[in-house]
Amino acid sequence: FLAPPLPPAHPRSHRLPAQTEGAFFDSAPLNVAGGRGGNGCVAMRREKGMPLGGPCGGSGGRGGDVVLLADKTINTLSGARQKVHYQGAKGTNGVGKGKDGMHARDTVVKVPLGTIVRLGAGQDGPVCGELNVPGQTLVVSRGGRGGRGNQAFKTPQNRAPRLMEYGVEPLPTWIRLDLKLVGDVGVVGLPNAGKSTLLSRTTAATPKIASYPFTTIVPNLGVCDLPDSSGLVLCDIPGLIENAADGRGMGVRFLRHVQRNKVLLHVIDGSGKDPVSDFKIINEELRKFDDTLASKPQVVVVNKIDMLEVRERAPGLVEALKEAAGHTRVLPISALNSENLTELMYRLKKMADSIPAVALSESAHPTVDLSKSPLDADHDDFTIESDPAFPGQWRLRGDYIEGVSRMTHWEYPEAVDRFSRVVDAIGVNAELTKLGALEGDLVMIDKFDFDFYPNQGNQYIPASLLEEDEKILKEEERMRSLRLGQIAEAAGETVVVEGGEGEAGDEGGELLEDFDESDFDLGGLQEGEEFYTST
Numbered sequence: 001f002l003a004p005p006l007p008p009a010h011p012r013s014h015r016l017p018a019q020t021e022g023a024f025f026d027s028a029p030l031n032v033a034g035g036r037g038g039n040g041c042v043a044m045r046r047e048k049g050m051p052l053g054g055p056c057g058g059s060g061g062r063g064g065d066v067v068l069l070a071d072k073t074i075n076t077l078s079g080a081r082q083k084v085h086y087q088g089a090k091g092t093n094g095v096g097k098g099k100d101g102m103h104a105r106d107t108v109v110k111v112p113l114g115t116i117v118r119l120g121a122g123q124d125g126p127v128c129g130e131l132n133v134p135g136q137t138l139v140v141s142r143g144g145r146g147g148r149g150n151q152a153f154k155t156p157q158n159r160a161p162r163l164m165e166y167g168v169e170p171l172p173t174w175i176r177l178d179l180k181l182v183g184d185v186g187v188v189g190l191p192n193a194g195k196s197t198l199l200s201r202t203t204a205a206t207p208k209i210a211s212y213p214f215t216t217i218v219p220n221l222g223v224c225d226l227p228d229s230s231g232l233v234l235c236d237i238p239g240l241i242e243n244a245a246d247g248r249g250m251g252v253r254f255l256r257h258v259q260r261n262k263v264l265l266h267v268i269d270g271s272g273k274d275p276v277s278d279f280k281i282i283n284e285e286l287r288k289f290d291d292t293l294a295s296k297p298q299v300v301v302v303n304k305i306d307m308l309e310v311r312e313r314a315p316g317l318v319e320a321l322k323e324a325a326g327h328t329r330v331l332p333i334s335a336l337n338s339e340n341l342t343e344l345m346y347r348l349k350k351m352a353d354s355i356p357a358v359a360l361s362e363s364a365h366p367t368v369d370l371s372k373s374p375l376d377a378d379h380d381d382f383t384i385e386s387d388p389a390f391p392g393q394w395r396l397r398g399d400y401i402e403g404v405s406r407m408t409h410w411e412y413p414e415a416v417d418r419f420s421r422v423v424d425a426i427g428v429n430a431e432l433t434k435l436g437a438l439e440g441d442l443v444m445i446d447k448f449d450f451d452f453y454p455n456q457g458n459q460y461i462p463a464s465l466l467e468e469d470e471k472i473l474k475e476e477e478r479m480r481s482l483r484l485g486q487i488a489e490a491a492g493e494t495v496v497v498e499g500g501e502g503e504a505g506d507e508g509g510e511l512l513e514d515f516d517e518s519d520f521d522l523g524g525l526q527e528g529e530e531f532y533t534s535t
């Protein structure tokens, strides 16, 4: 069970301007809930000339999933910030005459490549997954399963079952999207060093360039096209100053983007007062943020050698920087005049190609699977609690059994009977007996309760009851992967599949009570005799 933490306040989340420089968002909390599954239906066939028509209540349709889709045409999360709540579409209810409810369509939320999904609205939630490849999908809340209608419960032993299930209603969950820009080369350096100028000269990006610090307030991406190669992605990381790691200036907001850059291009303003100390300041901030950042291979450039005084001091500077850096990858350039830039790009490309794509750090490995429903949980993963102050009362907890309890329609005796058999089958009764529960004790589960009668349970082979569930889950999984495939396929050309209500196969019937005792066949059983349904 995932307790949703409180989300941070986002006062402007509903009226953000279209993407401007200032509206670059690198994280966004979302509240997602898969659509509710439709309810099953209890109905009996009544047709002229067919006195024993049998059960014909259809099953409810599946609720729609909420799916994230990686889209290469999007590069910020500002879109995701315009809307916080994503509710999947509902499946429609099953109706009489054997008509199953319609499955709802999935709600697709497009996100940029490099999006990391965490559970909870906070920064440190466990990772649920990442979207890095165009068309990649991630189910962040699964639509509820449709409840079965009485048609589905028909067996040779019980040809006229009188029970149905409610559709599953998924709980809303907070998730947080974090964007990590994926670039081969992260361009770092103090403000005004000429990072943006360099990006504008080597790529088609058109970042703002000005002679004051903090001109760039969002990371800019650009692709440098080199002949015979796939191009080199440069990412301009703004805002690094002394003590940025402690929150000064724009702080370290953008530093985690650098985590996945293969190479760092360290731009030094050659006209600065003390370029070697500037170099050390940036490296120190990188180290403070994360040791792995500091150990990324760097190419250092002394910029602005078009200026006379810089050109004169350049040779000495290059030597001093080689010494400070401990390597010889130091190059004088002029971003403004594109001097030495071609050589620089080829060098960077060569380095980037020799380094494998940066693997996820340990913490970024998915640890939570949001595409699971409670019914996927281990059947026998339950706990029983009691309080000495309330003897004779027990609380049963467990994702699976709670899921089943929520699908149970308690007004149908057969449904209650079925529930108690599931309880027995997963071993709850045995456990309760072991704990000293007595007949007639109260057992509470979720918002329901029932009396404990361990030996009243039907001797029906319980395992098959659970197998049935597993069969449904397997089929669901198969259908889901088919649908995700379709979403990915459509991703290239088609637009967002917005979640609407699943179209009804028929007028959305609640519970059709066209039921007549005399109409059905008791399957050879006499009144008063025990009879049971299979699942």
Ligand SMILES: Nc1nc2c(ncn2[C@@H]2O[C@H](COP(=O)(O)OP(=O)(O)OP(=O)(O)O)[C@@H](O)[C@H]2O)c(=O)[nH]1
Pocket (backbone or CB within 6 Å): 189, 190, 191, 192, 193, 194, 195, 196, 197, 198, 208, 209, 210, 211, 212, 213, 214, 215, 216, 217, 238, 239, 303, 304, 305, 306, 307, 333, 334, 335, 336, 337
């Ligand atoms: N002479 C000369 N000026 C340069 C060169 N590169 C950048 N500049 C100037 O330096 C100033 C800052 O350049 P930007 O590219 O905006 O620097 P930045 O590192 O992106 O700065 P922030 O975005 O504020 O972090 C601008 O006035 C540029 O015209 C260069 O090679 N030669």
Ligand SMILES: [Mg+2]
Pocket (backbone or CB within 6 Å): 195, 196, 197, 207, 208, 209, 215, 216, 238
């Ligand atoms: Mg800039």
